[in-house]
Amino acid sequence: MTLEPTQGDRFAFALLAGDRPGALACAREAFARGVGHLYEDVVRPALARIGDMWMRNEITIADQQVATAFAQSVLGALYPEFPWPPPGPRAVIACVAGERHELGARMVADLLTLDGWDGMFLGADVADDALLEAVAQTRPGLVVLSLTMPTRRRALAPLVAGLRRQPSSPKILVGGSAMLGRELADLPESEGTVLSSARAAVEWARRWKS
Ligand code: B12
Structure with a gap:
């Protein structure tokens, strides 16, 4: 029995092959069912x-980096077609200091904006000071922190505490694959919330959007 490749497989192979028309066609086909689906x-x-192919030594870290950059440019090509609404309340979204995995955070930012x-x-890789300064200046109602590497978790407590001291009292949402199955219970002063998918972030944030 041969299994049909999923849309995800097709997209992955187009990215690794540097096949721009193929990657764009696959992304556009998925986009027809919504940005969340894509x-x-x-x-x-x-x-x-x-990532699994890299773990099995089938591709290099450079291949992985090139594929991510390529994915970002393919998504960027579809940006003008996304149904962007007029901007509402401000949300600041950042990867914590030392965190280089940015695609997931960007997806959360896009889905919140949509x-x-x-x-x-x-x-x-946003330094704590830079993030706190951006929050002080723009006074968002929501701050979203993204972590992929489990090693970044220890840096969360002081950052969340710093955000808690901000006069605008933003709601704090923490997520990304490093937070799968985690609670923020170990973070002092935290009323932040942990979620693991971009769609869940949008659902959760809706109640604070006024
Ligand atoms: C691309 C990639 C890289 C690129 C990143 C480039 C870039 N511009 O982003 C580069 C090459 C830089 C990189 C580096 C490294 N990587 Co890397 N990388 C990946 C890879 C293949 C894809 C990451 C990605 O974009 N995923 C797609 C997005 C959409 O998924 P996501 O991030 O999970 O986001 C979703 C959700 O988590 C959620 N989400 C994200 N943020 C938030 C926030 C909130 C609040 C909420 C609610 C939800 C949410 O929404 C998104 C959509 O659903 C993963 C494999 C994987 N399984 O993910 C490995 C992976 C994450 N990397 C890994 C490793 C080990 C590394 C390195 C240590 C490798 C090295 N020795 O150099 C470094 C560490 C760099 C650092 N300090 O951050 C491991 C991590 C293992 C672990 N848990 O410890 C993985 C899992 C690979 C593997 N199979 O082992 N990597």
Whole structure:
């Protein structure tokens, strides 16, 4: 029995082959079912597959980096077609200091923006001071922190405590694959919430969007 490749597999192989038309066609086909579907059901499993190939030494770390950059440019090509609404309340989204995995955080930023937030994505490896300064200046209602590497978890407590001291009292949401199955219970002063998918982030944030 031969299994049909999933959309995620097709996207992964197009990325690794540097096949821009193939990757774009696959992304566009998924986008027809919504940005959430494209991100969570196609791009996320494609990148997971690429990570597994790296673990098995079938590709190099450089291949992985090139494939991610390529995925970002393919998604960027579809940006003008996304149904962006007028910007609403501000949300700041960042990868914590030392965290270079940025695609998931960018997806959270995009899906929040598509749901009516004014998403300000600060990108990868954001130093605590820079994040706190951005929050002090822009006074967001929501701050989203993304962590992929479990080693970054220990840096969370002081950052969440710093965010808690901000006069605008933003809601704090923490997630990413390093937080799968975790609780924020070990974080002092935290009322932050842990979630693991970008779609769940949007659902959770809706109640604070006023
Ligand atoms: C691409 C990639 C890289 C790229 C990143 C480039 C970039 N510009 O982002 C580069 C080459 C830089 C890299 C480096 C490393 N990587 Co890497 N990388 C990956 C890979 C293949 C894909 C990551 C990705 O983009 N996934 C797709 C996105 C969409 O998924 P996601 O991040 O999980 O995000 C989703 C959810 O988690 C959620 N989400 C994300 N943030 C948030 C926040 C909130 C609040 C919420 C609610 C949800 C949420 O929403 C997203 C959509 O659903 C993964 C494999 C994998 N399984 O993910 C390995 C992986 C994460 N990397 C790994 C490793 C080990 C490393 C390195 C240590 C390798 C090395 N020796 O150099 C370094 C560490 C760098 C660092 N300090 O951060 C391991 C981590 C293992 C572990 N748990 O410890 C993985 C799992 C590979 C593997 N199979 O072992 N990597």
